Amino acid sequence: MGTAYKLNCKHCTYSRDVFLGIGFSHMYLSSILPIIKNTEARQRITAFISDESAKHDSYEALFVCGKCNNLHNELFLQIKSNSDRYEINYNCSRCSEPLPSEPLEELSPTTTVLTCPNCGKKKLDITSYMDWD
Ligand SMILES: [Zn+2]
Ligand SMILES: [Zn+2]
Numbered sequence: 001m002g003t004a005y006k007l008n009c010k011h012c013t014y015s016r017d018v019f020l021g022i023g024f025s026h027m028y029l030s031s032i033l034p035i036i037k038n039t040e041a042r043q044r045i046t047a048f049i050s051d052e053s054a055k056h057d058s059y060e061a062l063f064v065c066g067k068c069n070n071l072h073n074e075l076f077l078q079i080k081s082n083s084d085r086y087e088i089n090y091n092c093s094r095c096s097e098p099l100p101s102e103p104l105e106e107l108s109p110t111t112t113v114l115t116c117p118n119c120g121k122k123k124l125d126i127t128s129y130m131d132w133d
Contacts, residue, residue: 001131002060005107007071007114008125014118018073019060020106026058026075035075036088044086045079054081061103065092069115076103 002021009015025031029049036042048054061076070092077088090099094117104112107126114124 003106003128004130006127006129008127009116009119009121010125011121012116012119014116014124016071018062018071018107020062020073020104022059026060029054029056029079032056032058032075032077041088045077048079048081048084048086051081051084053083054079056080059105061105062107063090063099063103064114065095065097065099065117067097068092068095068117069120070094070117071114072099074099074103076105 002019002023005018005020007016007018025035029045033042033045036045056077056079058075058077061074063072063074072090072093074090075088079086087101089101091097092099109126109128112126113122115122116124
């Protein structure tokens with residue numbers, strides 16, 4: 001259901017694997033909960049599990065730091081209920097800048113332009129190599 005990508009920089013040795021999309025564990029809030037490490041986020045999500053009006057949108061995504069271009073392959077999660085809403089947010093592990101709330105859900109080898117977080121040059125080579133679940 002999801003897709004795995006390999007990112008490579010032609011200018012330096014930067015290389016990494018990224019997994020994007022929806023997996024089986026994203027279908028229920030109760031199965032997302034064990035993935036969440038942040039205590040405050042866990043408490044927020046737990047409150048929605050017992051709320052029957054809660055609907056969520058969740059997938060593995062790529063968050064690109066707007067300040068230092070660092071790439072974060074993290075869980076995207078947005079929950080809405082009749083009385084409340086919640087969206088998960090992250091800070092960049094390298095420069096502490098809040099990451100954008102709109103992550104990339106898919107990468108296109110031809111049109112997605114990512115700056116190398118290591119050397120700062122454009123653009124990373126993107127190869128999609130398999131589906132995962
Ligand atoms: Zn950053
Ligand atoms: Zn590079």
